[in-house]
Amino acid sequence: MTSEITLFVNPTAGRGRGAHAAQPAASALRAAGFSVRTILGENAEDALARAREAVAGGTGALVAVGGDGMAHLALQAVGGTRTPLGLVAVGTGNDFARALGLPVRDPAAAGRVIAEALKGARLRDVDLGRVDGTWFGTVLASGFDSRVNDRGNRMRWPTGRFKYDLAMLAELAAFTPVPYRMTLDDGAVREIEATLVAVGNGSSYGGGMKICADADLDDGLFDITVVGDCSRTTLLKVFPKVYKGTHLDHPKVTVHRAAKVELVAQGITGYADGEPLGPLPLTAECIPGAARVAVP
Structure with missing residues (x-):
């Protein structure tokens, strides 16, 4: 697995928590030896295009920072691929992260969990729903x-x-x-x-x-x-x-x-x-x- 991973950020998640969460999550990943690049995008469509580009380019993981809406967008990029998905859940609902037993509203802890999982190949293959080509997790x-x-x-x-x-x-x-x-x-x-x-x-x-x-x-x-x-x-x-x-x-x-x-x-x-x-x-x-x- 490449050591470069992609941070996929929704700056508006959880009334602005997304933007604040990106930094401690990225710090935890860098401290574990990963190179981190960030995708923001001008809008959801642009952000998804950039995320798909990163997945197609062989990024080591796509790490979504935000709530269930951001996780949903990230699934459109990684669904059906073997690119690992990390979730830094800082939104309002965070149901997909809860279902996976991941930290909620603790971006540093989530970053550490993702880093440890990637380094130890502690990855879980999960089912997704699909409707006319759109993936969903919850x-x-x-x-x-x-x-x-x-x-x-x-x-x-x-x-x-x-x-x-x-x-x-x-x-x-x-x-x-x-x-x-x-x-x-x-x-x-x-x-x-x-x-x-x-x-x-x-x-x-x-x-x-x-x-x-x-x-x-x-x-x-x-x-x-x-x-x-x-x-x-x-x-x-x-x-x-x-x-x-x-x-x-x-x-x-x-x-x-x-x-x-x-x-x-x-x-x-x-x-x-x-x-x-x-x-x-x-x-x-x-x-x-x-x-x-x-x-x-």
């Missing part, structure tokens, strides 16, 4: 949760997590269950009424909401959590349980496992790793061992 959300995302993204005030709490309350007041057509592994079409359908490669989204609590990053399968046709009252009771994963025991919740899932519904946007994929219908496939990640 959860593909659709339904109530994606509508909360839609509304939150349109709101200019307030900022941070509180914005999405308000968006959730607004959506809760207006929400009705959605008719879905769901197909697992090219089997029979299932027609269901659902509040949401979450396709989990990883277990959580939204900063620790364990919507697919039992999902395993290297079993070659998605955990697909279906929250059925809940009333608002039931949803208010079920939703807080998602932080511990105990919602899976509720009679309105079912879990399926499959390597491929097709979702069809009207007026629903799919989000993966918190990033918009586009409107349903969408087909997601679980690709075994699609990314190599530095782990403790």
